[in-house]
Amino acid sequence: MKILRFSIFIIFFFSLSIAASPIKVVNQVENTEDQLKVLDNTPVVYCSIKDLARVLSTTIYENTEREKIVLYLGEHRVKISAGTSFIVIDDVIYQIPVPAIIVEGDIYLPTNALFKILHKTVLPSVSYIVKNNQLVIIPTGYNIQSVKVEEKANGTIIRIKTLKKFKKKEISAFLHKNGWFYLTVQGGAADSTNILKADTRGIVKKISMDQLEGGLQLAFFLRSEIERHEFYQNKKTREIVITLWAPLSKSAARIKEVKRQWEIDTIVLDAGHGGKDPGTIGKYGTKEKTIVLDIVKRIGRLLTKSTNVKVVYTRDEDVFIPLWQRTKMANEKNGKIFISVHANGNRNRNAHGFETYLLRPGKTQDAIDVAARENAAIKYEESRNGKYKELTYEGQILATMAQSMFMKESESLAAQIQHELEKEIKSQSRGVKQAGFYVLVGASMPNVLLEVGFLTNPDEEKKLRTVKYRQKIAEAVYRAIIEFKKSREYVMAEG
Numbered sequence: 001m002k003i004l005r006f007s008i009f010i011i012f013f014f015s016l017s018i019a020a021s022p023i024k025v026v027n028q029v030e031n032t033e034d035q036l037k038v039l040d041n042t043p044v045v046y047c048s049i050k051d052l053a054r055v056l057s058t059t060i061y062e063n064t065e066r067e068k069i070v071l072y073l074g075e076h077r078v079k080i081s082a083g084t085s086f087i088v089i090d091d092v093i094y095q096i097p098v099p100a101i102i103v104e105g106d107i108y109l110p111t112n113a114l115f116k117i118l119h120k121t122v123l124p125s126v127s128y129i130v131k132n133n134q135l136v137i138i139p140t141g142y143n144i145q146s147v148k149v150e151e152k153a154n155g156t157i158i159r160i161k162t163l164k165k166f167k168k169k170e171i172s173a174f175l176h177k178n179g180w181f182y183l184t185v186q187g188g189a190a191d192s193t194n195i196l197k198a199d200t201r202g203i204v205k206k207i208s209m210d211q212l213e214g215g216l217q218l219a220f221f222l223r224s225e226i227e228r229h230e231f232y233q234n235k236k237t238r239e240i241v242i243t244l245w246a247p248l249s250k251s252a253a254r255i256k257e258v259k260r261q262w263e264i265d266t267i268v269l270d271a272g273h274g275g276k277d278p279g280t281i282g283k284y285g286t287k288e289k290t291i292v293l294d295i296v297k298r299i300g301r302l303l304t305k306s307t308n309v310k311v312v313y314t315r316d317e318d319v320f321i322p323l324w325q326r327t328k329m330a331n332e333k334n335g336k337i338f339i340s341v342h343a344n345g346n347r348n349r350n351a352h353g354f355e356t357y358l359l360r361p362g363k364t365q366d367a368i369d370v371a372a373r374e375n376a377a378i379k380y381e382e383s384r385n386g387k388y389k390e391l392t393y394e395g396q397i398l399a400t401m402a403q404s405m406f407m408k409e410s411e412s413l414a415a416q417i418q419h420e421l422e423k424e425i426k427s428q429s430r431g432v433k434q435a436g437f438y439v440l441v442g443a444s445m446p447n448v449l450l451e452v453g454f455l456t457n458p459d460e461e462k463k464l465r466t467v468k469y470r471q472k473i474a475e476a477v478y479r480a481i482i483e484f485k486k487s488r489e490y491v492m493a494e495g
């Protein structure tokens with residue numbers, strides 16, 4: 001099969017006998033020059049895909065048996081098969097005038113046709129100039145990256161990720177009576193494959209885009225009428241945010257209801273361990289249960305002093321509370337955030353720093369060890385029969401799924417806590433991690449478990465013994481809660 005195809009090619013082209021020189025690659029981004037390998041004796045210039053991958057510093061996947069190569073370009077996949085007259089880019093088929101040729105395990109494509117397609121789709125920064133036999137790579141002009149549509153109780157929000165701060169007059173929007181809402185960004189440029197893959201929801205039924213002479217026009221086909229629209233560019237994130245307000249009459253009642261659900265009016269603070277369960281004990285005799293109760297009370301005091309949220313403590317004294325009772329209490333009190341505070345322990349006395357956990361199947365051995373230690377608290381519970389399903393890997397997945405609707409929020413709360421602690425205290429940030437904790441299972445609200453530091457590290461134990469350090473931790477967690485609360489309530493604020 002291979003031989004036959006190759007012979008036809010030879011017979012067909014041999015008499016033309018054009019000696020081909022390689023394509024000159026002019027990279028204007030890195031200011032370098034290179035050469036791209038081509039086939040000899042072809043009527044049009046055929047370039048090598050393997051060599052192209054090298055030139056573009058990207059990777060390929062090869063299936064030699066099926067004579068296929070997949071070229072990875074950013075998030076895009078370009079599939080090339082020898083002997084066929086088409087290429088497949090992200091599952092869309094494009095026709096090329098002559099078939100791809102395989103020579104010594106490398107596939108060659110007609111250069112001009114290939115780059116016409118790539119330029120239009122996934123490689124707008126690369127052009128092939130036929131008359132100079134040159135491949136020119138220019139800095140990409142894309143400054144608009146993606147579109148995200150969010151449905152809210154009172155309307156729909158469209159978020160457009162951009163790289164550039166546009167002037168106010170460069171962005172305009174209007175609602176056409178044909179049902180399309182248009183946003184025009186002067187000087188805007190985007191890769192249509194990134195824009196059009198956005199999921200539509202809420203009022204937005206369809207998204208379309210046009211790269212115009214002076215900029216970019218995005219068009220959104222609306223499912224129903226809107227009361228009004230607003231847009232602005234966030235100076236910090238550079239995101240263009242469009243709000244399409246649903247007609248008021250329809251949404252007023254719903255807004256009220258959702259607002260009540262969303263409002264973070266109750267925060268549950270859970271001091272780990274307590275009573276007969278001391279938790280980790282440091283070299284100087286510091287007990288985890290004492291340290292974390294103090295920190296939790298400090299967080300609570302800051303909240304009560306400066307906000308009107310209700311603070312619920314799962315324990316406010318040195319008593320033993322079973323793990324299952326802690327989340328039960330949080331749910332019964334209608335908590336909107338659950339934060340469990342602990343201090344860490346490790347056989348390695350050098351281990352130090354703070355980390356925040358999400359309830360998810362444990363990924364690393366360290367995370368699993370931390371969960372195992374914290375879960376060990378159930379050994380102090382006298383009547384635990386049937387209270388805990390064993391947190392096997394499957395059990396952890398089920399528990400995680402049950403609260404997946406809070407997962408995104410738990411993630412941002414955890415990130416916020418780490419972020420504030422990084423600013424406030426001088427210790428190592430060990431990041432946001434995940435593991436299976438009984439104390440988080442079943443919480444019907446965003447929930448995280450914070451390990452403030454290692455009591456098994458004598459230096460960190462010393463720090464944790466000081467009021468100043470504990471107050472700093474409390475202030476950081478307090479600020480994280482406030483930031484989280486703000487960001488979650490922001491959308492509803494204008495309802």
Ligand SMILES: [Zn+2]
Pocket residue numbers: 272273279280288341342343374
């Ligand atoms: Zn603990």
